Amino acid sequence: MPSDRLSTTFAALADPTRRAILARLTSGEASVTELAEPFEMSLPAVSKHLKVLERAGLIARGREAQWRPCRLKAGPLKDADEWLERYRRFWEESFDRLNEYLGEVQRRQKKHGRNTAQMKEDKNV
Amino acid sequence: MPSDRLSTTFAALADPTRRAILARLTSGEASVTELAEPFEMSLPAVSKHLKVLERAGLIARGREAQWRPCRLKAGPLKDADEWLERYRRFWEESFDRLNEYLGEVQRRQKKHGRNTAQMKEDKNV
Numbered sequence: 001m002p003s004d005r006l007s008t009t010f011a012a013l014a015d016p017t018r019r020a021i022l023a024r025l026t027s028g029e030a031s032v033t034e035l036a037e038p039f040e041m042s043l044p045a046v047s048k049h050l051k052v053l054e055r056a057g058l059i060a061r062g063r064e065a066q067w068r069p070c071r072l073k074a075g076p077l078k079d080a081d082e083w084l085e086r087y088r089r090f091w092e093e094s095f096d097r098l099n100e101y102l103g104e105v106q107r108r109q110k111k112h113g114r115n116t117a118q119m120k121e122d123k124n125v
Numbered sequence: 126m127p128s129d130r131l132s133t134t135f136a137a138l139a140d141p142t143r144r145a146i147l148a149r150l151t152s153g154e155a156s157v158t159e160l161a162e163p164f165e166m167s168l169p170a171v172s173k174h175l176k177v178l179e180r181a182g183l184i185a186r187g188r189e190a191q192w193r194p195c196r197l198k199a200g201p202l203k204d205a206d207e208w209l210e211r212y213r214r215f216w217e218e219s220f221d222r223l224n225e226y227l228g229e230v231q232r233r234q235k236k237h238g239r240n241t242a243q244m245k246e247d248k249n250v
Binding site for chain 1: 132133135136138139140141144147148151197199200202203206211212213215
């Protein structure tokens with residue numbers, strides 16, 4: 001298991017339940033019971049996910065003995081976003097290439113359409 | 126092992142060697158041997174990482190039997206970036222709060238500084 005910060009962040013995000021927990025926390029603090037509700041999952045199973053998120057620094061938990069509310073900590077997500085930043089030009093370039101290709105196809109279709117129309121006109125003459 | 130696309134992407138990114146391979150591929154296609162060079166890693170070990178990246182759709186490999194160059198495919202990174210997008214306001218808010226706090230500290234220090242200077246002046250009178 002790699003121990004660098006970015007790997008820990010990405011590993012924590014590599015689970016749909018953990019991402020859903022983070023999404024829930026965007027609307028405010030929540031207790032483990034509240035977080036468990038939508039998942040039809042046992043409290044220990046949810047607690048396990050929370051531990052992974054806490055170790056990754058993606059959530060913080062209150063210190064009240066009875067109610068230890070969880071809240072989102074976005075710092076590691078910022079680092080992940082900064083890592084992705086350098087790849088942005090690649091998907092933008094891919095999009096540009098796709099766009100260019102589609103433009104080419106459309107131009108060809110128009111040309112073909114015009115030729116067909118021209119042929120019809122020729123026949124009508 | 127979760128099988129949804131985003132989880133597969135994040136799991137593939139949760140390793141420093143795999144991220145380094147992607148970083149290398151930003152400067153163009155490379156063979157397995159070329160990719161293995163900086164890592165002091167066996168070719169089979171590198172091939173294993175490449176398989177994870179390929180399954181995640183993060184790289185594509187040429188079909189030439191002798192030389193199967195790898196190239197970056199940025200599509201899944203775009204999806205990861207879009208997922209992170211909704212959390213942006215949280216780290217921006219955190220930064221705003223930190224900035225506000227630092228401003229407050231500076232204002233207090235200035236006030237304290239002025240008071241100390243005033244006291245010195247008072248003594249000199």
